[in-house]
Amino acid sequence: MTTVTIERLGQQGDGVARGPIFVPLALPGEVVSGTTEGDNLIDIRIETPSSDRVSAPCPHFRSCGGCQLQHANDELVANFKRDTVITALAVHGIETEVRPTLTSPDKSRRRATFTARRTKKGALVGFHARKSDAVIPVPQCILVTPALAAVPALAEALAMAGTSRKAALNVTVTESIEGLDVSVAGGKPLDGPLRISLAALCETYKLARLTWDDELVGMRIPPVQALGAAFVVPPPGAFLQATQHGQDTLTALVQEVVGDAKSVVDLFAGCGTFALPLAEKAEVLAVEGASDMVSAMDAGWRKAQGLKKVTGLSRDLMRRPLLPDELAKFQAAVIDPPRAGATAQIAELAKSKIPAIAHVSCNPQTFSRDAATLIEAGYVLEWVQPVDQFRWSAHVELVGAFRLTHTR
Known part of the structure; x- marks a missing residue:
């Protein structure tokens, strides 16, 4: 068992002790113990917590890799x-x-990429786990806007329609003035039946635009973004x-x-x-x-x-x-x-x-x-x-x- 004192935060948000030894989810000033594995500390126990430590507002924080610093108060992060x-x-x-x-405030990210995988019972949608390719469901993510928080149901339907259990979809969703602008990568090749299925999903979920591996599948209404006094329709994935x-x-x-x-x-x-x-x-x-x-x-x-x-x-x-x-x-x-x-x-x-x-x-x-x-x-x-x-x-x-x- 190794015991160290965290001196600072590293560029990836990990705690850094003398060595350097990198300690995930640790804060400056904390005394932590664990097992040394290379230049990392694993099986970590916080012996003396920092006064800047807070309870993470998201229940998925420790497993999801989308956030690194929810365990620190806002002042420390800033x-x-x-x-x-x-x-x-x-x-x-x-x-x-x-x-x-x-x-930026919470619930304000208007653009995010979800991963969707087919499973035996349906589909799994979420973000990658911390330092892993595993997909972690994050219902009602507190980073993204309410419109994007509802995307997992759409991404699940896209996976069921357009991918196999051997592959994963990257579903990039951007909130526009007119609705969601969705760009999918990694799906099956487009054919007639798939086009029909995707066009139906575009209508069901009232999408502004849906593209599939850079090919336009459907656009109910141009996904406009306001840039100053001008209104622009960016290319898919721009x-x-x-x-x-x-x-x-x-x-x-x-x-x-x-x-x-x-x-x-x-x-x-x-x-x-x-x-x-x-x-x-x-x-x-x-x-x-x-x-x-x-x-x-x-x-x-x-x-x-x-x-x-x-x-x-x-x-x-x-x-x-x-x-x-x-x-x-x-x-x-x-x-x-x-x-x-x-x-x-x-x-x-x-x-x-x-x-x-x-x-x-x-x-x-x-x-x-x-x-x-x-x-x-x-x-x-x-x-x-x-x-x-x-x-x-x-x-x-x-x-x-x-x-x-x-x-x-």
Whole structure:
């Protein structure tokens, strides 16, 4: 039996003791005992609990892998996410104002992926167990919106209609203004009888849209999303901020950085999450690699009233970043790259003379690397705002505000 004291939380939300030894579901300051297995502690017993420990609000917390931190109070989780950002910046010697974390409320996730498996008696629907492929039913999940909490019945019907016991369906569901937008992967090949069955389910469950392995099966009504004053129908499975609170918060922060700029370039623009709200005051060039997302954004802009010009450009910014001469005419830039960051595009932004850059990121480590590049080129990182759309997880997003002070 090994007894350790937890010193901090790790990047995955586990407690970390000296060694390091990783202890799931443990909190800083706690004394825990258990059996050492490699660099992990198993068969854990909490000898001295933290004053920050709380009863998990979800009865499925210990088995479901969807949440890592329901055993900690909200203040500890918010501080942990802020400290994650501070630590990532410190690796590159960066000090700046890191604001308190802004957290989405419970029951606000409007997008989730459920796993559905056929069984001898029917179907099993839920989320993966902690560090396992096993499926754990989570009736009335407290993370997702009420509309998504009712999805297991739909996912069970989809599994019964379109998969075998040897496979599993990934059922990605997004709540839209007009109803649920459902995208299924991993099912049987579409044939006539399956199409008929799925079309019937689309009607029974009043789905806005149903796609099956990227092929449209049925659309009762376009699954519209509001992006500022525009209404957009994203392509099936397209990226969308996880909560409405998160989208509104990130948009407000980007607008704070951009300020009164009259011309803005939005890099990795998606369907226009930032470009369309910014067009209320500025002309925007919105650059995105996926042409169908650019088309969706353009259609939404054309139907909107009172927006300035938004020009959509389909371009792979990883391979063909915008160059300084292309960036020179803009007064502000927004960049929201994938988790790996955007080394090539950041290098070109660093050479530009764009006065303000709003950097949105879902990875504090790659953000900090990119921030160091911009700072070396003469930008000042005025502040960073952590945003927690993935409540009770170890995941954190952020917005950083960069201003050009001089060039080197």
